[in-house]
Amino acid sequence: MSLPLGVAKPPEGAVANAPQDWGALVRFKRNRGAVVGATLVGMLALFAVLGPILSSHDPYASDFVRGVRMDTGTPVGPSSEFWLGTDRVFRDELVRLAVGARLSLLIGIAATLIASTVGAAVGIVAGYTEGSRGVVLPWPVALSLPFALFLAVYEHGVAALGLVAIAVMASALGIAREVGWLRTGVRFNADVSLMRLVDVGLSFPFLLLVMAVGSALERTSVVSILAVLGLTGWLGTARLVRAKTMQIRSHDFVTAARGLGASTLSILARHILPNVAGTLIVVSTISVAQMILAESVLSYLGVGIPPPTPTWGHMLFEGQDYYGAAPWMVLAPAAAILMAVLGFNLLGEGLRDALDPQER
Amino acid sequence: MKVLLSRLGWALFVVWSVVTITFFVEAVLPADPARMVAGAQARPVDVDRIRKQLGLDAPITTRYAIYMRRLVHLAPSSAPANAKDHAGCVAFGPIHVDLGRSYDQRRPVAVILGERLPRTVALAIAAMFVQLAIGIFSGVIAALRKGTALDTGVVAMSLIGVSAPTFILGVFLQFLFGHKLRWLPLDGFGTTTLDHLKSIVLPALTLGIFGASYYTRLVRDEMIVLMKTDYVRTARAKGASFTRAVLAHALRNALVPLATVVALDLGALVGGAIVTETLFRWPGLGALSVTALVNRDGPVVMGTVIVTSCAIVLANLIADSVYVLLDPRVRRS
Numbered sequence: 001m002s003l004p005l006g007v008a009k010p011p012e013g014a015v016a017n018a019p020q021d022w023g024a025l026v027r028f029k030r031n032r033g034a035v036v037g038a039t040l041v042g043m044l045a046l047f048a049v050l051g052p053i054l055s056s057h058d059p060y061a062s063d064f065v066r067g068v069r070m071d072t073g074t075p076v077g078p079s080s081e082f083w084l085g086t087d088r089v090f091r092d093e094l095v096r097l098a099v100g101a102r103l104s105l106l107i108g109i110a111a112t113l114i115a116s117t118v119g120a121a122v123g124i125v126a127g128y129t130e131g132s133r134g135v136v137l138p139w140p141v142a143l144s145l146p147f148a149l150f151l152a153v154y155e156h157g158v159a160a161l162g163l164v165a166i167a168v169m170a171s172a173l174g175i176a177r178e179v180g181w182l183r184t185g186v187r188f189n190a191d192v193s194l195m196r197l198v199d200v201g202l203s204f205p206f207l208l209l210v211m212a213v214g215s216a217l218e219r220t221s222v223v224s225i226l227a228v229l230g231l232t233g234w235l236g237t238a239r240l241v242r243a244k245t246m247q248i249r250s251h252d253f254v255t256a257a258r259g260l261g262a263s264t265l266s267i268l269a270r271h272i273l274p275n276v277a278g279t280l281i282v283v284s285t286i287s288v289a290q291m292i293l294a295e296s297v298l299s300y301l302g303v304g305i306p307p308p309t310p311t312w313g314h315m316l317f318e319g320q321d322y323y324g325a326a327p328w329m330v331l332a333p334a335a336a337i338l339m340a341v342l343g344f345n346l347l348g349e350g351l352r353d354a355l356d357p358q359e360r
Numbered sequence: 361m362k363v364l365l366s367r368l369g370w371a372l373f374v375v376w377s378v379v380t381i382t383f384f385v386e387a388v389l390p391a392d393p394a395r396m397v398a399g400a401q402a403r404p405v406d407v408d409r410i411r412k413q414l415g416l417d418a419p420i421t422t423r424y425a426i427y428m429r430r431l432v433h434l435a436p437s438s439a440p441a442n443a444k445d446h447a448g449c450v451a452f453g454p455i456h457v458d459l460g461r462s463y464d465q466r467r468p469v470a471v472i473l474g475e476r477l478p479r480t481v482a483l484a485i486a487a488m489f490v491q492l493a494i495g496i497f498s499g500v501i502a503a504l505r506k507g508t509a510l511d512t513g514v515v516a517m518s519l520i521g522v523s524a525p526t527f528i529l530g531v532f533l534q535f536l537f538g539h540k541l542r543w544l545p546l547d548g549f550g551t552t553t554l555d556h557l558k559s560i561v562l563p564a565l566t567l568g569i570f571g572a573s574y575y576t577r578l579v580r581d582e583m584i585v586l587m588k589t590d591y592v593r594t595a596r597a598k599g600a601s602f603t604r605a606v607l608a609h610a611l612r613n614a615l616v617p618l619a620t621v622v623a624l625d626l627g628a629l630v631g632g633a634i635v636t637e638t639l640f641r642w643p644g645l646g647a648l649s650v651t652a653l654v655n656r657d658g659p660v661v662m663g664t665v666i667v668t669s670c671a672i673v674l675a676n677l678i679a680d681s682v683y684v685l686l687d688p689r690v691r692r693s
Contacts, residue, residue: 033519199370200377203669205649209385293525297635300527301650316527320639323535330535334528342523349519 027354034350040343048105051098059091059099060308093332096310100333103305104312104340107225108292114230115237115291116284122194122234123241124272128264130191130246194238201235210303225298225305229291237283244279245272278355282348289344296337312337367680371673378669379662383427386661387420393656397463414463427662430458450474459666460659464652469663472648477630477667479549480644483567483637484629486560488622490568495575496618500611502576503583514576521573530566530639537562547641563640567633571625578621582614616686620679627675631668 028034052059086092210228248254249272257267298304299313307314312333319329394411395402402410411417415426433456449456450470459469502514521529538546550559586592587610595605630645637646645664652660 196370199374200381203374203378203672204381205378205665205668289523297525297527301635301638313527316531320531323531324539327535330531334531338520338524338528341525342520345519345523 025354028350031350031353033346034354037343037346037348037350040339041347044101044340044343045105047098048101051101052095055092055095055098057092057095059095059310093315093328096315097312097332097336100310100312100315101336101340103222103309104292104295104337107222107229107295108288108340108344111226111229111233111291111295112284112287114226115233115287116280117234118230119234119237119283120241120273120276120280122198123238124245124268124276126191126194126238127242127245128249128268128272130242191242195242198235198238201232204232206232210298222305225295229294233287233291233294237280237287240283241276241280244276248272248275282352282355285344285348285351289341289348292337292340292344364681367677371677374673375666375669379431379666380424382662382665383424384420386658387423389656393463393658396656427460430460432457459663462652462657462660464655464657464660469659472660473645473663473667476643476645476648479642480633480637480646481630482556483560483563483633483642483644484626486564487567487571487629487633488626490564491571491575491625492622494568494572496579496611498572499576499579499614500583500606502580503587504606506584511580514580518573518576521569521576524570526566526570526633526636527639529570530563530636533562533566534640547639549641549643559640559642563633563636563642566636566640567629575618575621578618579614582617583610586610586613616683619682619686623675623679623682625675627672627678630671630675 206228209232210225254267254271257271262270295304296311296313296316299311300317302314302317304313305311315333316330316337319326319333323330392407392411394407394414394416397414398407398410408417415423418426449458449468457470459473461468462472465472498514498518502511505511534546537544544561545555545559547562548559550556587606589610592605592609595609596602600609633644634646634650636642637644638650641647645667648660649664649668651657652664
C-alpha cells in the first residue's frame with residue numbers, strides 16, 4: 001500500500017475518535033474498480049429518476065395499434081420509436097426498465113436501511129456482551145415472559161402464533177445450551193440468545209416467509225417485500241458487526257473508557273459505533289446489491305410485486321420464452337440487473353479498501 | 361466430545377424450531393387445502409368431507425401434536441399386524457420417521473422426497489465439481505500471476521460472476537448451448553441415464569460458474585498470503601520444484617478455509633437450488649418446494665423444509681468439525 005506524500009498515514013488499528021482521514025478518499029479515487037462502481041450506481045440513479053420523466057411512453061399502456069399493424073404478432077424490435085423494443089403486449093421496454101429501476105433502488109436501499117439498523121444494533125449488543133456473565137432473570141420474570149407473550153398473541157385469536165412466539169422465545173433464551181441454571185432464576189446472556197435467533201433465522205425457508213408475509217398483508221406489495229427482505233437481511237449483518245465489535249472491544253481505549261467510569265451506553269455510542277461504522281457502510285453497500293438481487297429473484301419466481309408493475313425479475317421471466325424471437329426482452333433486464341448489482345458490489349469493495357486499508 | 365454433543369443438541373433444537381414455526385406459518389396461510397383438493401366446483405359438503413379426511417378439521421394445536429408424534433415414533437414389535445399404518449414411514453431400525461401424505465399427489469411424502477432428493481444431490485455434487493475445478497484453477501493462476509493482466513482479468517470475471525444471478529447466467533447458457541448450438545437439451549430431466557447426464561450439464565454449469573467466482577477470490581487471496589510464508593520459501597530452498605511448492609505446500613493450506621465453505625455450500629445446494637431447478641425444470645427438491653407452496657400442499661412443504669433445514673444444520677456441523685480435522689493447529693488448542 002503506497003500513500004502519496006503529504007497524506008497522513010492512517011493510524012494502525014482502530015482509533016477512539018477517528019480524525020478527518022482524507023487518505024480514504026484518495027485511496028478510493030485511485031481504485032479503478034471503485035470509480036467504475038460509483039459511476040454505475042450514479043448512472044443507475046440518474047436513469048431511475050429521469051427515465052420515466054423524459055420518456056414519452058407510458059409504462060403501463062400497450063401500443064395495440066402497432067400490434068395490429070404487425071402481421072407476425074411478435075414484439076416490436078428496437079427502433080427510433082422504441083429504443084429497446086417492446087414486450088409482448090407492446091409496452092415500451094425502456095420506460096418499463098426505468099420504472100423497474102426506481103422500484104429496485106427503492107427496495108434495495110430501504111430494505112438495507114432496515115436490515116443494517118437492526119443488524120448493527122443486534123451485532124453491537126451481542127458482540128459487546130459476548131462472553132459476559134449476562135443478566136439473571138428471576139424465576140417469576142423468566143417464566144412469565146413467554147407466558148405473557150403467548151397470552152398477548154392468544155388474545156388476538158391466533159393460538160398458533162402464540163406457540164410460534166414460544167418457539168422463538170425459547171430459542172431467544174438459548175435454553176438448549178449455555179444457560180446457567182441458578183437458584184434465583186435463569187441466566188440470560190444477550191449474545192447467546194441473539195446469536196441463537198440468527199441461527200434459527202438463517203435455517204428458515206426464505207420463500208415460505210415471503211408467501212406468509214405476502215398473504216398476511218392481503219397481497220404482495222412493496223411493503224411486504226420490504227418487510228421480508230428487512231426481516232431476513234439483518235441476520236448476516238449482525239454476525240459481521242458482532243465479530244467487528246468483539247475485535248474493537250479488546251482495544252485499550254475501551255478498557256480505559258470503562259475504567260474512567262463511562263457507562264455502557266456511552267461506550268457503545270462513542271467508542272464502538274464510530275469504529276464499527278466503516279464495516280457497516282461496506283456491508284450495507286454490498287447488501288444493497290444483494291437486496292436488488294433478492295427482489296429480482298422473487299419477482300422472477302412470481303412471488304414478488306405482482307404485474308402490471310414493471311420489475312426487472314418479472315420482465316426477464318417474460319422475456320425468457322422469447323429469447324429466440326425477441327432477444328432484447330431478455331438482454332435489457334439482464335443487463336440492468338447485472339449493472340446494478342455489479343455497481344453496488346464494486347462500490348462496496350472500493351469502500352472496504354479505502355476505509356479498512358489493513359484488511360488486505 | 362462434550363462440545364460435539366452440545367452442538368448436536370443445539371442442531372436438533374434449530375431443526376425443531378424451524379419445523380414448528382413452519383408448521384404454524386403454513387397453517388395460517390389463507391388458502392384452504394381442502395378446497396384445493398376438492399376443486400373449485402365442489403359442493404361445500406364434499407369440501408367438508410375432504411377436510412375431515414385430511415384431518416384438517418381438528419384444532420391447530422391438536423394437528424401439531426399429531427404431526428410431531430408421527431414425525432418420529434417407535435415402531436411396535438408386532439409390525440406385520442398393522443403394517444398399513446407404517447407404509448409411508450422411513451425406518452431407521454426401530455425408529456420411524458413419518459412425514460405424512462401429500463394432499464396433491466396422494467402418496468407418502470417420504471416416497472416423493474426419496475425420488476427427488478437423489479436428483480438434487482446429483483446436481484449439487486456436479487455443481488460443486490464445476491465450482492471447485494474452476495475456482496481452484498483460476499484462483500491459483502491469478503495468485504501466481506499477481507498484478508498482471510491475467511490476474512486483473514480473473515478478478516474482474518469473478519466480480520461479474522458474483523453479480524450475475526443464476527437466472528441470468530442460466531438463460532444465457534440455455535440460449536447458447538440449448539438454442540443456438542443445440543448441443544444439450546434446453547431443460548427437463550429426460551428418460552434414460554444418458555438423457556440425465558446431458559440434462560444435468562447446464563444446471564450444474566450455471567450453479568458452478570456462479571459459485572466458482574467466490575471460490576476463485578478465496579483461493580487467490582489465500583494463495584497470495586501463503587506463497588509469501590516462510591515454509592513455502594524453505595521448501596523451495598530445500599530444492600522442491602516450483603510446482604511442488606505451490607501444490608503440496610501452499611495450495612494444501614489454502615484448502616483448509618475452502619473446505620469449510622464447501623461444506624456450507626453443499627448444505628445450501630442440497631436444500632435445493634430453487635431458481636436454477638425452476639429455470640431448467642430439473643425435478644429436484646427446489647422445484648418441488650415451489651410447487652408445494654403454490655399448491656398449499658402442507659405435508660410436502662413440511663417435508664422439504666425438514667430436509668432443507670437438516671441439510672443446512674448438518675453442513676454447519678460438518679463445517680465446524682472439518683476445520684478441526686484438517687488443521688492440526690486448531691486441534692491442539
